[in-house]
Amino acid sequence: MAAIAHGTEMTPVTSPLKKTALHGLHLSLGAKMVEFAGYEMPVQYADGVLKEHLHTRAKAGLFDVSHMGQAFLETTRAKAGTDAAHLDIADAIETLLPGEIRKLKKGGMRYSVLLNEDGGVLDDLMVTRPSAEDKQGSLFLVVNAACKEADFAHIGASLTGRAVLRIAADRSLLALQGPAAARVLCAIIPGCTQQTFMTMAPYDWNGVQLIVSRCGYTGEDGFEVSVPSDAAESLAKALLEHPDVAPIGLGARDSLRLEAGLCLYGHDIDATTSPVEGNIAFALGKRRREEGGFPGAARIRRELAEGPARLRVGLKPEGRAPAREGTDIVDMTGRKIGVVTSGGFGPTLGGPLAMGYVDFAHAQTGTGVQLMVRGKPLPAVVVDMPFVPHSYYRG
Amino acid sequence: MSVRFTKDHEWVRLEGESAVIGISEHAAGQLGDVVFVELPEVGRKFSKGDDMAVVESVKAASDVYAPISGEVVEVNQAIVDDPSKVNADPAGAGWFVKLKPSDASEIGALMDESAYSAFVGTL
Numbered sequence: 001m002a003a004i005a006h007g008t009e010m011t012p013v014t015s016p017l018k019k020t021a022l023h024g025l026h027l028s029l030g031a032k033m034v035e036f037a038g039y040e041m042p043v044q045y046a047d048g049v050l051k052e053h054l055h056t057r058a059k060a061g062l063f064d065v066s067h068m069g070q071a072f073l074e075t076t077r078a079k080a081g082t083d084a085a086h087l088d089i090a091d092a093i094e095t096l097l098p099g100e101i102r103k104l105k106k107g108g109m110r111y112s113v114l115l116n117e118d119g120g121v122l123d124d125l126m127v128t129r130p131s132a133e134d135k136q137g138s139l140f141l142v143v144n145a146a147c148k149e150a151d152f153a154h155i156g157a158s159l160t161g162r163a164v165l166r167i168a169a170d171r172s173l174l175a176l177q178g179p180a181a182a183r184v185l186c187a188i189i190p191g192c193t194q195q196t197f198m199t200m201a202p203y204d205w206n207g208v209q210l211i212v213s214r215c216g217y218t219g220e221d222g223f224e225v226s227v228p229s230d231a232a233e234s235l236a237k238a239l240l241e242h243p244d245v246a247p248i249g250l251g252a253r254d255s256l257r258l259e260a261g262l263c264l265y266g267h268d269i270d271a272t273t274s275p276v277e278g279n280i281a282f283a284l285g286k287r288r289r290e291e292g293g294f295p296g297a298a299r300i301r302r303e304l305a306e307g308p309a310r311l312r313v314g315l316k317p318e319g320r321a322p323a324r325e326g327t328d329i330v331d332m333t334g335r336k337i338g339v340v341t342s343g344g345f346g347p348t349l350g351g352p353l354a355m356g357y358v359d360f361a362h363a364q365t366g367t368g369v370q371l372m373v374r375g376k377p378l379p380a381v382v383v384d385m386p387f388v389p390h391s392y393y394r395g
Numbered sequence: 396m397s398v399r400f401t402k403d404h405e406w407v408r409l410e411g412e413s414a415v416i417g418i419s420e421h422a423a424g425q426l427g428d429v430v431f432v433e434l435p436e437v438g439r440k441f442s443k444g445d446d447m448a449v450v451e452s453v454k455a456a457s458d459v460y461a462p463i464s465g466e467v468v469e470v471n472q473a474i475v476d477d478p479s480k481v482n483a484d485p486a487g488a489g490w491f492v493k494l495k496p497s498d499a500s501e502i503g504a505l506m507d508e509s510a511y512s513a514f515v516g517t518l
Contacts, residue, residue: 002403002460003455003456044427048427049428049453050428050430252453255454320431345431345452345453347430347453374449
């Protein structure tokens, strides 16, 4: 037997790769390591992808996402610590992305996208306004591992003279996800239960400065914790001591985010897809849609008004066979109407699931389509996402 | 005759007139929890090395090759209905198909258990 298709591009480790601060811990926990975005990362631990996925939905999973890029963007034109400084840095980054950053509350965060001049997505990212008064005029950015060098170069060069980008290469990032996440995290960081979805707060943990964001990539309630790398292993171990917490690899991270209907950059969205086509128009602020003033605004506003040529949709195969990335989508007459961009098996859903682009005429929920799996057309239907309901804590 | 193995991690065991075929414990472990199996129809003929079946885990799909040439005389519907049987007992209840070999000498040319163990050790 031989591998014919993968859910994500993960290959066994062959060449010298970057390691996260938790590398030794992963090995001691029995992780199977693979190459991902230039890093040696755990794809699974001894329990395997299926059990790790179900554990995260039932209790809490701990993910090492330290390969992602963290940076602080700081205004150089306004006095830090004032509301004017926030508006200045918001105006700066709003030239690169279509999100509503000006009106972010202190400690609020937004999912947004860096755009190219054609309105294509260079990367998706989280943009956070600090809660502390003295940090106003700064934004905390978290971007994808595979894009971080290019993103940081792009942001730094584009905003020269008005802002400076400080890359937080000395920080690691842990995600704790699942219904038990709040209980577990708050046992060691009292206070974080009060935090609602898409907010950030700083905490002192035994003298270590943590940046705790209530967000994630699984559809579950949970947190992402930015921690200085020299304290990352002790924080991870403190969380893993709790009986409800298991370490979770990239394999389950992929199946969890797929069930949650969330995009994987480079697969479901890329430099050729607009955020409207990518069905992530919620990343476009209302004021920003009206005013424009971001790269590719003409195309994006036209697509919002007239409908995009194609749309990313959820696909539910009617049988048991998974349809993987690259599978052609055809209409009932066999004419190609699109392609699967992510697909596999959803352990919580208990069956196959996929997402992909179809031309706009076939994008309506309930539309019957066919997926060409190993040369055979398999019936599937366009469905709303998420496949598994989100469980975010909104207070 | 004892069980024989291919470098692609299929096993073959002759039982009377038919050759029972499955995937090795090593392969099942590497693949992880099996969530989908596609088996050929009874009566289909394969040459050694042809794509014969498909097995998928949460994260990947793999082809299973015909380890010998022959005609399918029986398939294991139980692993289609419950793919976890492949992980639970890959050498027994998790078998895939039974072939009527067109050339039984092909089986003898495959690795025996100790040769296969040594081969897996090099991976």
